[in-house]
Amino acid sequence: MNFKHKYIFLFPGLFVLIGILIFPIIFTIRLSLSGWNSYTPEMNFIGITNYIRLFTDDPRFWESFFRLSFLSVSTVILQYIIGFALALMVWREIKFKRFFRVIFLIPMMTTPVIMTVIWRTFFHESLGPVNDLLGHIGIGPILWLSDPVIAKFTVIIVEVWQWTPFMFLLLLAGLLSLPKEPFLAAAIDGASTFRKFVYVTFPLMAPISIGAIIIRLIEASKIMDTVFVLTSGGPGTATETSSFYIYIKGLREFQMGYAATLSFTYLVIMIISLTIIAKVLTKLMIKE
Amino acid sequence: MAKIQLSNISHTYNPLDLNPTYALNPFSMTWENGKRYAILGPSGCGKTTMLNIVSGLVKPSKGNVLFDGNDVTNLITEERNIAQVFQFPVIYNTMTVYDNLAFPLKCRDFSKEKIEERVKSVSDTLRLSSFLNMPARKLTADQKQLISLGRGLVREDVAAVLMDEPLTVIDPDLKFRLRRNLKEINEQYKTTLVYVTHDQNEAMTFADNIIVMDQGEIVQVGLPKDLFERPKTTFVGYFIGSPAMNLFETQLSSNNSVKINDTIIKTSTNLSKLKNNNLKLGIRSEFVKVAKDESENLVEVIIQKIEDFGNFKLLTASMGSLTIKSKVNRETEIPAQNVKLYFPADKCCVYEDNKLV
Numbered sequence: 307m308n309f310k311h312k313y314i315f316l317f318p319g320l321f322v323l324i325g326i327l328i329f330p331i332i333f334t335i336r337l338s339l340s341g342w343n344s345y346t347p348e349m350n351f352i353g354i355t356n357y358i359r360l361f362t363d364d365p366r367f368w369e370s371f372f373r374l375s376f377l378s379v380s381t382v383i384l385q386y387i388i389g390f391a392l393a394l395m396v397w398r399e400i401k402f403k404r405f406f407r408v409i410f411l412i413p414m415m416t417t418p419v420i421m422t423v424i425w426r427t428f429f430h431e432s433l434g435p436v437n438d439l440l441g442h443i444g445i446g447p448i449l450w451l452s453d454p455v456i457a458k459f460t461v462i463i464v465e466v467w468q469w470t471p472f473m474f475l476l477l478l479a480g481l482l483s484l485p486k487e488p489f490l491a492a493a494i495d496g497a498s499t500f501r502k503f504v505y506v507t508f509p510l511m512a513p514i515s516i517g518a519i520i521i522r523l524i525e526a527s528k529i530m531d532t533v534f535v536l537t538s539g540g541p542g543t544a545t546e547t548s549s550f551y552i553y554i555k556g557l558r559e560f561q562m563g564y565a566a567t568l569s570f571t572y573l574v575i576m577i578i579s580l581t582i583i584a585k586v587l588t589k590l591m592i593k594e
Numbered sequence: 595m596a597k598i599q600l601s602n603i604s605h606t607y608n609p610l611d612l613n614p615t616y617a618l619n620p621f622s623m624t625w626e627n628g629k630r631y632a633i634l635g636p637s638g639c640g641k642t643t644m645l646n647i648v649s650g651l652v653k654p655s656k657g658n659v660l661f662d663g664n665d666v667t668n669l670i671t672e673e674r675n676i677a678q679v680f681q682f683p684v685i686y687n688t689m690t691v692y693d694n695l696a697f698p699l700k701c702r703d704f705s706k707e708k709i710e711e712r713v714k715s716v717s718d719t720l721r722l723s724s725f726l727n728m729p730a731r732k733l734t735a736d737q738k739q740l741i742s743l744g745r746g747l748v749r750e751d752v753a754a755v756l757m758d759e760p761l762t763v764i765d766p767d768l769k770f771r772l773r774r775n776l777k778e779i780n781e782q783y784k785t786t787l788v789y790v791t792h793d794q795n796e797a798m799t800f801a802d803n804i805i806v807m808d809q810g811e812i813v814q815v816g817l818p819k820d821l822f823e824r825p826k827t828t829f830v831g832y833f834i835g836s837p838a839m840n841l842f843e844t845q846l847s848s849n850n851s852v853k854i855n856d857t858i859i860k861t862s863t864n865l866s867k868l869k870n871n872n873l874k875l876g877i878r879s880e881f882v883k884v885a886k887d888e889s890e891n892l893v894e895v896i897i898q899k900i901e902d903f904g905n906f907k908l909l910t911a912s913m914g915s916l917t918i919k920s921k922v923n924r925e926t927e928i929p930a931q932n933v934k935l936y937f938p939a940d941k942c943c944v945y946e947d948n949k950l951v
Contacts, residue, residue, distance in 0.1 A: 490651055491684040493671045495745055496701040505686045505697075 331573075337566035344560040356567035366543060367551055367568060371575070374547040377458065378526035381465040386519055388466065389473030394507075397481045407478070414471035422535040425464045426451070429536075454544035457537050461545050464532050469525070473518055480514030481507075512591040520584050527576060548572050596662040596753040598625040598648060598786065603657035605643055617643045619810045620656065625754070628784040630777070632801035634791060636833065640810040641790045645756050648788070650674045661753050677746025679757040683738035685730045691717075692726040695744045702749075716744045719779055736764040736772070747779060754786035761796065773800050794834050806830050822878070823941070828948040831876045837908065837919045840882065841945075844875040852944060855914050857893050861942040863951055874945040879908070881941035882920035884927075885934040891942075892934045893918070900928065911935065 341352045360367060396406045413421070428436050429450035440446040450460045488510065492502045530549045533539055539546035539554070546554075552572065556565030600623045606614035618640045625631055633641045646652035648659060650671035658667045666674050677698075686694050692713060699709045717723045720740045725733060730741060739760060746755040761769045773796065780787050791797050797804050798818045806814045806821065806829075814826040825831035831839030846868055847853040851860045852875055859875060885892050895911035895918060902924065909920040911933065920935060922928075944951045 485682075487680045487682060487684045490671075490678070491680065491742065491745075493651075494649065494676065494678050495698040496672050497697070498701065501701060505688060509686075509688045 331570075334566045334570050337563055338570050340563040340566075342562040342566075343564075347562075352563070356564050357571075359564070360567055360571060366546075367548070369543065370546045370551040371548050371572070373458075373545070374527060374529070374549075377461060377465070377529060377545075377547060378523055381462050381469070382519055382522045382526050384462070384466045385470045385473040385522060386515070389470050389518075390477050390511075390515075392470070392474045393478040393481055394503075397478060410474050411471045413468050414475070416468075418468055418531045419535055421468060422464060422532050425460075425467075426536050429460055451537055452541050454541055457541060457545050461529075461532060461536060464536060465526065465529065468532070469522065472525075473522060476518040476521070477511070477514065480511055480518075484510050516584065516587045516591055519587060520580065523580060523583065524576075596786070597627050598754055599658075599660040599663075600624075600644075600648070601658050601660065603644075603647060603654045603659070605640075605647060605652065605654045605656075609655050614655075616810050618647075618654075621812050622657075623805070623812070623815070625786060625788065628780070628786055629803060630780050630787045630789070630801045631803050631805060632789045632791060632797035633805045633807060634794060634797040634834075635807035636792060639807045641792075641807055642758055644807075645678070645758055645788065645790050648754070649676045649678045649756050651678075675749070675751060675753050677749065677752045677755045679739070679742045679746055679755065679760045681759045681762050683735060683742050683763065685733075685738050685741050687729075687731045689730055690726065691722060691728055691730050691733065691741060694730045694741050695722075695726075695748050698745050698749055712748050712750070716748045719747070719782065720744050720775070736768050739764060740772075743776075747783065747785065750783075752785065754788055757787065757789045759791055760789070761791075769796070776800065794836075806833065808833070824943060824950065825876070826950045828874060828876060828945050831878075831943070835878060835880075837879050837921075839876045839878055839943075840918055842875045842916055844873045844944075846873060854893070854916070857913075859891050859893075859937055859942060860939045861944055862940045863942070863944050865944060865951065868944075868946055868951065872947050874948065876943040876945060877937055877941055879919040879921045881938055882918060883936045883938070884909075884920070884922060884929075885936040888936045891937045891939055893937065895933050895935055897928065897933055 336349065338356055339351060339353065340349050341355070342349060392410050396403050396410070400406075428434050431437055431447055431449055431451060434450075436450065437447045440448065449456055451457055484507075488506045489502065492506045497505065528549055529547050530553070533545055533547055533550050534553075537545045539550050548568075549572075552565050552568045555561050555568060600621070602620055602622055603618065604616055604620040605618040606616045608614050633644060635641050643652060647654045650659075650666070650669060650673075654667065658665050660666065661674070686697060689697070695713045695716060696709045699712060704712075713726075714723070717726055720743065722737065722740055722744065725737065730738065733741070743755070743757075743760065746752060761772060764772060776787060776789075777800070779785065789797070789800055791800075802817070803815060804818060804821055805812060808829050814821060814830050821830060821834050825834060825839065828839075828841055831841065842854050844852040844854050844859075846865060847858050849866045850862070850864065851858050852865070852873065853859070854875060861875075893913055895913045897909060897911050898917075899910040901908040901910075905924065906921050907924050907926065907928075909918075909922060909928065911918045911920065918935060
């Protein structure tokens with residue numbers, strides 16, 4: 307079929323696609339090749355100078371990137387384990403099933419920034435209730451926000467609290483969609499609860515699990531508001547993640563050209579690593 | 595192996611209602627050790643409910659299930675020692691065929707040697723020996739179904755193997771072979787086999803005893819021959835056989851004959867106790883013959899249609915507003931006019947209120 311006017315009808319869609327996806331990426335690439343900063347706010351051309359700087363003279367970016375990998379992988383693993391456990395809990399017929407299902411979803415419905423402010427109050431080292439309570443049983447005071455190692459775990463706690471419900475929701479939906487027969491067959495074969503989980507539930511849930519983990523990994527890699535409100539990347543750079551570092555370079559120091567370089571490099575690394583992670587997870591969990 | 599008794603069983607899925615609808619109306623039944631049973635009926639008649647009550651997946655609202663005289667009504671499936679095969683093959687995807695077959699024994703802590711011996715024996719019977727080391731998920735649908743079946747057979751002490759339409763996903767020619775396979779297994783292991791199906795051919799060729807169900811009611815239990823020749827209700831006559839039994843509204847004429855339009859049909863049934871309400875005459879199309887020199891039980895008809903099925907011809911004839919179907923040999927000469935059909939008296943079944951007299 308030769309329909310010449312088809313582009314007219316495709317145009318609105320293409321326009322949106324170009325406007326929100328293609329143009330920003332091309333603009334970022336062009337920006338990354340410029341020296342735009344607060345002294346020379348112009349789109350000049352300085353070649354790959356910014357990239358050379360990134361790969362030879364900026365350990366802070368790479369540190370923040372590895373910190374981000376640690377934070378996102380560990381929070382997603384914890385979210386998966388806790389979310390799966392909660393989903394298994396309210397999957398079967400139990401009392402107050404609906405009540406629990408709603409309760410478990412509440413953290414997801416709250417605003418992350420506001421909740422992080424509340425968490426920061428909880429964990430305040432001299433005024434917060436957490437250290438106060440721990441003090442009563444003779445522990446602490448723990449430097450929740452000012453110790454470089456503990457601060458990372460504080461961020462993990464808040465992230466896990468905030469986003470486990472999302473994992474729970476996806477996994478519960480998955481569990482509810484499973485066929486009944488494999489479970490009946492396992493019951494007839496005399497399988498224990500543990501064996502049922504290992505040989506029936508888990509293999510059946512593998513495809514859904516992979517989907518849920520990937521979605522959460524993408525989301526977790528963008529972690530920004532929690533760090534911003536809770537620790538502002540501190541103490542020092544102990545909780546600084548890639549997005550927060552890019553924010554500092556671009557919007558606090560106004561090195562727009564260099565921030566664009568960081569953003570684009572980050573995007574490429576994320577696309578490659580998430581593709582590899584998805585492939586590896588599929589291999590490990592589905593075994594086709 | 596065990597004798598299975600169902601005593602006064604009934605079941606409803608909404609027991610809290612004031613007038614609950616029963617998926618199964620009260621009934622009692624005994625399944626003898628080592629026999630083959632088929633439960634036959636249309637969709638939604640309670641076949642699967644009955645099966646699930648025996649396997650323990652459903653607890654009956656009333657009544658008791660006994661295995662060899664022991665009450666197992668309150669035991670869960672795991673403790674009942676029963677095997678069940680479902681409509682769609684259920685296998686453990688992550689395991690090999692061997693591990694699949696060994697799984698029920700592993701769960702019951704059998705010794706390694708014993709497991710090996712049993713798996714070998716069962717895989718030989720089911721012709722799965724050459725696949726034992728393959729991942730189970732790589733097999734075809736019918737092989738997977740064999741694995742499900744094998745998991746049931748691998749336990750020697752299993753009380754019965756229950757099958758819920760197990761051959762639905764399998765090709766017709768393989769179905770035939772598998773049914774024969776099941777019969778061999780039954781003879782070899784003396785396992786009680788219970789087979790749920792809505793396909794009468796499957797039931798007829800497989801079972802010693804067929805249980806016909808309709809709307810939560812057990813309508814007839816019997817040999818394939820009984821069901822075919824003397825259906826206890828018009829439902830059985832209609833449901834079993836292809837084409838369905840010929841059924842006509844009729845009036846009482848004498849102690850052993852009835853009247854259709856003005857034709858008198860003699861039967862070999864004593865009709866003296868009938869109250870003459872809602873009578874029906876039923877006869878299988880297989881028994882309706884084109885008359886040659888018979889002198890009674892003749893109906894004059896007009897032939898509407900002759901269909902040649904290769905091994906037989908199916909006549910569709912009409913007498914007034916009634917339609918009569920007759921299966922005849924393909925060699926039978928069918929006259930062009932004045933066709934008379936002959937109803938053998940001993941094959942005529944009379945139904946009062948849809949129940950056999």
